Amino acid sequence: MTSHNRxxxxxxxxxxxxxxxxxxxxxxxxxxxDLSDGYYQPxxxxxxxxxxxxFYRTSRPTVRKAIAQLAAEGLLTVSHGRGTFVRHRPDRRLxxxxxxxxxxxxxxxxxxxxxxxxxxxxxxxxxxxxEGIEHLQPLTHSCGVEAAGILGVRSSHTVVYRFAFWQHTKxxxxxxxxxxxxxxxxxTLEGQGIDRHFIPDAEPVDYYAHLADxxxxxxxxxxxxxxxxxxxxxxxxxxxxxxxxxLVIRRVMLSHDGRPLEFTEIFAPADRFEATSSHDHxxxxxxxxxxxLSL
Amino acid sequence: MTSHNRxxxxxxxxxxxxxxxxxxxxxxxxxxxDLSDGYYQPxxxxxxxxxxxxFYRTSRPTVRKAIAQLAAEGLLTVSHGRGTFVRHRPDRRLxxxxxxxxxxxxxxxxxxxxxxxxxxxxxxxxxxxxEGIEHLQPLTHSCGVEAAGILGVRSSHTVVYRFAFWQHTKxxxxxxxxxxxxxxxxxTLEGQGIDRHFIPDAEPVDYYAHLADxxxxxxxxxxxxxxxxxxxxxxxxxxxxxxxxxLVIRRVMLSHDGRPLEFTEIFAPADRFEATSSHDHxxxxxxxxxxxLSL
DNA sequence: CATCATTTGTGCGTATGTATC
DNA sequence: AGATACATACGCACAAATGAT
Numbered sequence: 001m002t003s004h005n006r007x008x009x010x011x012x013x014x015x016x017x018x019x020x021x022x023x024x025x026x027x028x029x030x031x032x033x034d035l036s037d038g039y040y041q042p043x044x045x046x047x048x049x050x051x052x053x054x055f056y057r058t059s060r061p062t063v064r065k066a067i068a069q070l071a072a073e074g075l076l077t078v079s080h081g082r083g084t085f086v087r088h089r090p091d092r093r094l095x096x097x098x099x100x101x102x103x104x105x106x107x108x109x110x111x112x113x114x115x116x117x118x119x120x121x122x123x124x125x126x127x128x129x130x131e132g133i134e135h136l137q138p139l140t141h142s143c144g145v146e147a148a149g150i151l152g153v154r155s156s157h158t159v160v161y162r163f164a165f166w167q168h169t170k171x172x173x174x175x176x177x178x179x180x181x182x183x184x185x186x187x188t189l190e191g192q193g194i195d196r197h198f199i200p201d202a203e204p205v206d207y208y209a210h211l212a213d214x215x216x217x218x219x220x221x222x223x224x225x226x227x228x229x230x231x232x233x234x235x236x237x238x239x240x241x242x243x244x245x246x247l248v249i250r251r252v253m254l255s256h257d258g259r260p261l262e263f264t265e266i267f268a269p270a271d272r273f274e275a276t277s278s279h280d281h282x283x284x285x286x287x288x289x290x291x292x293l294s295l
Numbered sequence: 296m297t298s299h300n301r302x303x304x305x306x307x308x309x310x311x312x313x314x315x316x317x318x319x320x321x322x323x324x325x326x327x328x329d330l331s332d333g334y335y336q337p338x339x340x341x342x343x344x345x346x347x348x349x350f351y352r353t354s355r356p357t358v359r360k361a362i363a364q365l366a367a368e369g370l371l372t373v374s375h376g377r378g379t380f381v382r383h384r385p386d387r388r389l390x391x392x393x394x395x396x397x398x399x400x401x402x403x404x405x406x407x408x409x410x411x412x413x414x415x416x417x418x419x420x421x422x423x424x425x426e427g428i429e430h431l432q433p434l435t436h437s438c439g440v441e442a443a444g445i446l447g448v449r450s451s452h453t454v455v456y457r458f459a460f461w462q463h464t465k466x467x468x469x470x471x472x473x474x475x476x477x478x479x480x481x482x483t484l485e486g487q488g489i490d491r492h493f494i495p496d497a498e499p500v501d502y503y504a505h506l507a508d509x510x511x512x513x514x515x516x517x518x519x520x521x522x523x524x525x526x527x528x529x530x531x532x533x534x535x536x537x538x539x540x541x542l543v544i545r546r547v548m549l550s551h552d553g554r555p556l557e558f559t560e561i562f563a564p565a566d567r568f569e570a571t572s573s574h575d576h577x578x579x580x581x582x583x584x585x586x587x588l589s590l
Numbered sequence: 591c592a593t594c595a596t597t598t599g600t601g602c603g604t605a606t607g608t609a610t611c
Numbered sequence: 612a613g614a615t616a617c618a619t620a621c622g623c624a625c626a627a628a629t630g631a632t
Contacts, residue, residue, distance in 0.1 A: 022618075022619060022620090023619080023620075024619080024620085029526075032525070032526065048596075048597060048598085049597075049598070050596095050597085058620080058621085059620065059621050059622070060621090060622095061619095061620070061621070061622085062619080062620060062621080064598085064599090065619090065620095072367060072523060072537065073523045073524070073525045074522060074523045074525075075525070078598070078599095079597090079598080079628090079629085080597080080598050080599065080627070080628050080629080081596080081597055081598060081599090081627070081628030081629035081630080082596095082597070082598080082628080082629055082630080083596090083597060083598080083629095084597090084598085089440075090522075092520060093590075094518070095588060095589070095590055096587070096588070096589040096590075097572050097587075097588060098587040098588075098589060099572065099573075105587055105589075107588055107590075117589075117590055118590075119590060145384075168590075175590075221571065221573075222571065222572045222588075223389070223569050223570065223571045223572075224519045224542075224569060224570040224571070224572075225387060225542065225565055225568075225569035225570070226521030226540040226541075226542055226565040227369060227385075227540065227565065227566075228367060228368045228369045228538050228539075228540065229368070230327065230368045230369075230370070231324075231327065242367065243523050244523075245521040245522070245523065245540035245565065246521075247519075247520065247521055249588060251588060264588070266588060270520055270521040270522065270540065271522075273520075274518050274519060274520035275518065275519040275520070275570075276516065276517065276518045276519070277392050277394065277517045277518075277519075277572040278394075278516075293390060293391070293392060293393075293402055293517075293544060293546060293559070293561060294390070294391040294393060294412075295388075295390055295391075295402075295412055295413075295414065295463075295470075317599080317600060317601090318600075318601075319600075319601085343615075343616060343617085344616075344617070345615095345616085353601080353602090354601065354602050354603075355602095355603095356600095356601070356602070356603090357600080357601060357602080359617085359618090360600090360601095373617070373618095374609090374610090374616090374617080375608075375609050375610080375616080375617050375618065376608070376609030376610035376611080376615080376616055376617060376618095377609080377610060377611080377615095377616070377617080378610095378615090378616060378617080379616090379617085
């Protein structure tokens with residue numbers, strides 16, 4: 001039994017279902033109001049589905065629909081066998097996008113000291129489906145449509161792909177990172193058909209220097225968007241089962257004449273991370289005196 | 296009748312439900328594979344729910360659950376009376392976050408020429424619930440917990456709030472913008488209790504100059520995160536009913552000693568917009584030679 | 591450790607409403 | 612007007628997870 005017991009007297013407004021609106025939508029609105037009013041506090045358990053069904057004079061499937069909607073909005077967390085709980089307000093860590101002149105750090109380089117930054121590599125459930133392929137191991141393969149679009153090539157083009165899952169040591173929040181480099185810039189392809197194989201010219205640690213040598217001075221573009229997790233992403237990143245988008249941060253490395261050479265992306269649960277944009281104050285004493293959002 | 300007719304022969308793999316996994320999850324995976332394999336093309340209608348139920352030898356509610364999941368992942372769009380369709384791959388417009396030295400533009404200033412930038416103001420369904428409050432009209436009120444957290448004040452603090460809904464003239468994509476200014480910096484509060492009222496020192500057009508005079512040189516911080524739409528947001532921004540996050544871009548104006556004075560935010564459907572970070576090349580001839588993602 | 595009550599998850603059948611073409 | 616498609620709502624039964632006893 002939950003600690004509190006709602007009675008119709010304490011409930012605001014009238015009974016739902018009177019108008020043409022669907023009953024479950026009415027209940028959704030009632031409950032959402034109760035949440036924003038603070039009638040239910042973060043972390044608190046809601047009454048059981050059966051109790052809510054009795055209270056709203058409807059059936060359990062209808063209440064479940066309303067709860068599912070609020071969970072999809074990120075307001076509730078439903079836990080099998082335990083109950084339904086009010087989600088805590090997200091407390092997000094910053095991922096900084098920094099542009100400037102100076103030393104660079106490739107997150108996916110073996111030289112990058114992730115532990116010093118508070119992270120550790122982790123294995124994830126979907127590793128089981130990737131027989132023998134280890135994190136950060138360079139993998140040469142045909143890129144998908146997504147990567148092809150970014151790199152400006154056809155989707156059969158060969159890229160060197162590296163990836164890793166990291167977990168923040170303290171918060172245990174997880175992210176996924178990967179890097180896609182056009183294969184022809186860091187090695188050569190020999191042979192045809194099944195015999196086709198890749199001979200690297202450089203090791204991952206030296207990719208940046210190698211590319212800068214051939215195509216520099218380099219340019220960079222960074223974008224941020226969001227999408228809903230699909231497939232194994234929720235388990236791999238240990239996300240809430242519903243109601244949490246994935247923040248996708250992409251950094252594209254361009255040659256001096258604007259051709260894409262490589263891109264690195266970070267996938268992070270949007271309830272635990274946000275991106276922030278800054279610029280290098282070290283190289284110039286004058287701080288920026290404006291920040292424009294252009295559409 | 297849809298143009299194609301799936302038969303068990305053309306279906307990959309085996310029948311679902313044999314293992315411990317839920318049937319609807321199995322079906323979700325089957326269908327997701329069919330989508331990524333290109334068996335179903337973007338824009339194409341899927342077979343009806345009853346047909347799918349027959350095909351997978353299950354009931355319509357179970358198929359509906361699978362379809363609902365894929366819609367929540369942003370892969371399908373369900374349309375009452377018409378059918379279920381494969382969503383097109385998102386084509387996103389850029390919202391540029393630009394830092395540098397030079398002239399600034401306040402998106403919510405009456406002086407901003409939105410039409411020249413390809414936008415027009417629109418009224419939205421939820422206007423009906425905001426009796427008499429017009430877009431861009433400065434409104435003095437107690438700020439909520441969200442704004443209070445950003446501005447570093449308590450949630451009863453008085454702020455000047457302005458907002459607007461814009462629609463892109465060509466794509467008809469919509470965004471919501473608002474600005475929250477700490478009231479004491481642009482006017483004075485007089486009286487107590489019900490008689491309490493706000494006397495402005497400056498007009499919205501002059502807010503920037505006014506604040507820069509008193510607190511400059513100003514600093515700026517910009518962040519990007521994502522959340523799921525709630526309440527009227529889906530209708531107001533004409534978003535897909537499910538499976539689309541909202542991208543939230545916030546720009547905080549800080550006094551020279553780091554106190555928040557104002558913040559502007561943009562809410563944009565994440566399937567139609569992405570944020571990109573750049574810096575002012577005009578003020579310095581040297582392009583940035585690196586872009587770091589710091590965690 | 592086993593058992594039990596509670597709570598959510600899954601699946602089906604059925605009926606009816608409503609939007610679209 | 613009719614056919615087709617998705618939407619809503621209810622009832623029922625049983626499974627599975629959890630936490631307390």
